[in-house]
Amino acid sequence: MTAVTNHAPTPARTSRTGVGVVVGIALLVLTVTSVFIGVSDVTPASLVRADADSHAAFLLLVSRIPRTVAVLLVGASLGIAGLIMQMMVRNRFVEPSTTGVTEFATLGMLGCIVLAPALPVVGKAAVAAVFGLAGTWVFLQVIKAVPVRQLVLVPLVGIMLGGVVGAFTTFIAYRMDLLQSLGQWSQGSFASVMAGRYELLWLAGAMVIVAWVAADRFSVIGLGEDFATNLGLNCRRVMAIGMVIIAVITATVLATAGIVPFLGLVVPNVVSLIIGDNVRRAIPWVAGLGAVFILACDILARVVRFPYEIPLSVIVGIVGAGIFLWLLLRKGSRAH
Amino acid sequence: MIVLDGATKRYGSTTVLDQVSLSFGEEGVTALIGPNGAGKSTLFSVIGRLLQPEEGRVLVDDLDVATAPSRTLATRLAVLRQDNHIAARLTVADLVEFGRFPHSRGRMTTEDREHVEQALDYLDLQPYRARYLDQLSGGQRQRAFVAMVLAQDTRYVLLDEPLNNLDLRHAVEIMRLLRRMADELGKRIVVVLHDINVAARYCDRIVAMRDGRVVCDGPAAEVMDPEVLESVYDLPVDVREIDGRLVALTAG
Numbered sequence: 001m002t003a004v005t006n007h008a009p010t011p012a013r014t015s016r017t018g019v020g021v022v023v024g025i026a027l028l029v030l031t032v033t034s035v036f037i038g039v040s041d042v043t044p045a046s047l048v049r050a051d052a053d054s055h056a057a058f059l060l061l062v063s064r065i066p067r068t069v070a071v072l073l074v075g076a077s078l079g080i081a082g083l084i085m086q087m088m089v090r091n092r093f094v095e096p097s098t099t100g101v102t103e104f105a106t107l108g109m110l111g112c113i114v115l116a117p118a119l120p121v122v123g124k125a126a127v128a129a130v131f132g133l134a135g136t137w138v139f140l141q142v143i144k145a146v147p148v149r150q151l152v153l154v155p156l157v158g159i160m161l162g163g164v165v166g167a168f169t170t171f172i173a174y175r176m177d178l179l180q181s182l183g184q185w186s187q188g189s190f191a192s193v194m195a196g197r198y199e200l201l202w203l204a205g206a207m208v209i210v211a212w213v214a215a216d217r218f219s220v221i222g223l224g225e226d227f228a229t230n231l232g233l234n235c236r237r238v239m240a241i242g243m244v245i246i247a248v249i250t251a252t253v254l255a256t257a258g259i260v261p262f263l264g265l266v267v268p269n270v271v272s273l274i275i276g277d278n279v280r281r282a283i284p285w286v287a288g289l290g291a292v293f294i295l296a297c298d299i300l301a302r303v304v305r306f307p308y309e310i311p312l313s314v315i316v317g318i319v320g321a322g323i324f325l326w327l328l329l330r331k332g333s334r335a336h
Numbered sequence: 337m338i339v340l341d342g343a344t345k346r347y348g349s350t351t352v353l354d355q356v357s358l359s360f361g362e363e364g365v366t367a368l369i370g371p372n373g374a375g376k377s378t379l380f381s382v383i384g385r386l387l388q389p390e391e392g393r394v395l396v397d398d399l400d401v402a403t404a405p406s407r408t409l410a411t412r413l414a415v416l417r418q419d420n421h422i423a424a425r426l427t428v429a430d431l432v433e434f435g436r437f438p439h440s441r442g443r444m445t446t447e448d449r450e451h452v453e454q455a456l457d458y459l460d461l462q463p464y465r466a467r468y469l470d471q472l473s474g475g476q477r478q479r480a481f482v483a484m485v486l487a488q489d490t491r492y493v494l495l496d497e498p499l500n501n502l503d504l505r506h507a508v509e510i511m512r513l514l515r516r517m518a519d520e521l522g523k524r525i526v527v528v529l530h531d532i533n534v535a536a537r538y539c540d541r542i543v544a545m546r547d548g549r550v551v552c553d554g555p556a557a558e559v560m561d562p563e564v565l566e567s568v569y570d571l572p573v574d575v576r577e578i579d580g581r582l583v584a585l586t587a588g
Contacts, residue, residue: 090423216442220434222424226417229386231488232410232438276468277424280442 019274023288030295034068035060037299039307062195070198071190071298072291074253074260077204079290080211080283081249082264083271085136087222087279088242089143091154092272095264096132096250099158102259103165104135105251106185110169114176125200125255132247135165140239188258188313190298197256204252207245208287214241215280222277260313262320263290269327293319337361338383338413338492338526342392345378345548352378353389354548361492364518366526367535369559370545371569376528377418379545380496384415396492410438414490416481418497418528422469428480429465432456435487455487459513475506482513493517495527499534507531511538532584536560544568560584 036043042064046056082095089099096102108131112124119127139158146153173182211218217238220228228235253260271285297315304310327333338360345353352375360366368376381387383394385401394401396413414435422431432455436448444452456462459479469477478498485493495514499507515538517523529535535542535556542559544552545568552564559565560582565573572587 087424092423214442216434216437219424219426219430220437223422223434226384226386226415227420227422227434229406230384230410230415231434232405232407234406272425276430277426278430 016275020285023285023292026292027288027295030292030299031068031072034071034295034299035064037302038064063193066195066198067190067193068295070193070201070256071295073198073201073205074190074257075263075291075294076287077201077208077249077290078253078260078263078294079267079286080208081246083268083279083282083286084211084218084242084245085264086268087218087277088239089140089154090222090224091151092269093151093155093265094158095262096136096246097259097261098155098162098265099136099139100161100165101132101135101139101246101250102254103162103169104138105129105132105247105254106182106259107131107165107169107172108251109185109254110173110178110182113178113181114172121197121255122200125203125251128254129247129251132250133243136243136246140243185254185258186313187311188253188260188316189301189309189311190257191309193256200252201256204249207248208283210241211245212280212283214238215283218242219277219279222279258313260294260316262316262324263294266320266323266327267293270323337395337397338524339395340379340383340392341395343379343382343389343394344391345375345382345387345389352548353382355392356548356550357392358543358550358553360526361524363540364523364525365514365539366524366541366543367539368526368528368543368545369530369532369535369568370551374545375548376545377496378548380415380417380494380528383494384413384417385409386415407438410488410490412490413492413494414485414488415494416485416496416498418500420481425468425470427466427468428461428472428483429456431469431480432461432465432483432487435484436489438488451487451489455483458486458517459483474501475503475509478502478506478510479513482510486517491522491524493523493525495525497528497530499529499531507534514538532560532565536582536584557582 040059042056042059047060085094085096085099086092105128108128109124112119112127116123139161142161143154143157146157170179170182173179217233220231220233221235221238221242225235267290268282268286271282271289275281275285294316297319298312301310301312301315340356340358343353343356344351356379368379370376378387382389383401385406388402396404396409399409399412401409429452432452433444435455436444436451440448456465459482461479461483464472464476469480472480482498498510502510511534514525514527518525527539539556541554542556543550544559544564551568552559560575562573562575565575565584574585574587576583576585
């Protein structure tokens with residue numbers, strides 16, 4: 001922190017706008033592409049001559065558009081969950097899946113399957129959200145013992161916490177013969193998304209809006225408790241709002257698409273490099289770039305072994321880990 | 337007026353603030369001096385509602401710090417702690433804008449923006465407004481924090497060791513600035529300092545603390561006394577007058 005960066009460029013507004021336009025165009029192109037990829041013949045042309053049979057249009061409305069919308073919502077909201085968590089913990093290397101939150105939510109889902117299998121998805125997601133909330137709380141309590149400046153220790157503690165909870169979950173699933181269900185969630189995929197099975201994700205979308213409305217509060221929380229108190233912020237209330245945002249996003253994504261790793265970690269960090277950490281400015285970028293990232297990964301997952309799909313989490317894992325390594329090792333990274 | 341009335345703070349069996357009764361607000365710039373562990377930072381924490389005193393009260397303009405709404409207090413009192421470590425990548429302008437938070441709650445009005453511009457002007461930070469904080473030198477960064485506090489537009493400003501890690505020139509720059517803020521803008525500033533010569537040069541009043549108690553409180557001339565300083569620091573100190581200014585010299 002003490003050294004002056006000698007190649008300190010003032011953020012150039014024009015180049016930032018340029019990047020923004022590129023992201024916007026990419027989002028549009030990928031969205032349209034995503035709608036028209038699949039085994040069935042759904043093309044703009046087939047839609048136009050849909051006079052004979054409306055099969056293409058039906059498919060479009062029931063399967064293709066819901067899938068694309070779900071992908072967009074998951075990408076945007078997971079990015080936001082990561083960003084909010086990073087501001088709350090004041091650490092760039094946390095997100096729900098590296099802090100035990102996802103594992104807690106998974107435990108909640110499993111508990112539903114065991115104790116109340118008839119519960120509709122909404123109910124399961126609600127239980128998962130409550131568990132996610134508890135998980136966030138536990139993580140925040142545990143890291144109180146870790147100095148803020150221990151950049152790497154905080155996510156390590158989170159991963160260990162997640163490991164413990166995950167092991168417990170696996171044990172229960174093993175004893176109950178539910179390992180297969182567990183495997184289903186842990187591999188995020190949009191293959192089974194269609195109308196009627198993704199609408200829960202609008203809740204995650206709503207959380208993005210909540211985060212945007214409260215954006216400045218999260219920026220101020222990111223300055224640390226001393227600053228936040230001095231500026232008259234009710235820290236506990238803002239932390240509570242943040243915990244709800246994180247838990248609801250984690251749970252709804254888990255219940256509809258499964259675990260999508262790295263996104264919440266990578267996207268806010270890339271955005272931070274482009275535009276900084278003022279949450280109000282960062283939110284549209286994180287949401288947009290998160291959507292672009294996961295759309296691209298989902299399209300890749302659908303075309304690599306066409307007509308079969310490979311799990312999205314595999315692609316996201318490979319690409320995300322690659323970007324994450326670059327973030328860690330690049331010159332000027334704060335990790336070293 | 338900031339009034340402490342018998343404020344006491346303990347950590348376990350250690351008493352870090354012992355029945356402190358003090359008031360700030362008459363003088364422009366007040367220095368708080370004393371050895372490490374004297375309770376200076378704790379005093380700031382208690383005034384700035386980061387810590388609750390076990391006994392006694394703290395009033396800011398007749399508002400009890402323990403019960404008054406935090407937001408109201410934030411428009412009257414600004415506290416800048418030492419070692420401000422900000423992990424977030426923020427520009428100077430971002431930081432100063434957050435100083436307006438108690439007034440704007442995130443919705444910046446034209447008036448808020450004017451305050452931000454004035455604060456940036458006042459601290460000569462306009463050329464650096466788009467720079468990230470980690471791209472600034474120590475002196476520039478300290479100025480950015482002071483600009484944030486200035487934009488907060490409070491009557492009382494408490495600064496904990498603002499000269500920490502600053503070279504001579506930047507230290508003098510900050511002290512002159514605090515003096516100007518008191519004289520031109522009517523701020524009431526309390527500042528924790530370690531260099532008693534700086535305190536004597538720029539401050540109207542010096543409060544000396546030791547072991548959680550106020551041991552001396554008065555105008556600079558009164559505190560700049562060999563016996564007083566020795567009792568504060570447990571160290572023989574010589575005080576000479578050079579060109580009309582009192583200067584403390586350590587022995588040995």
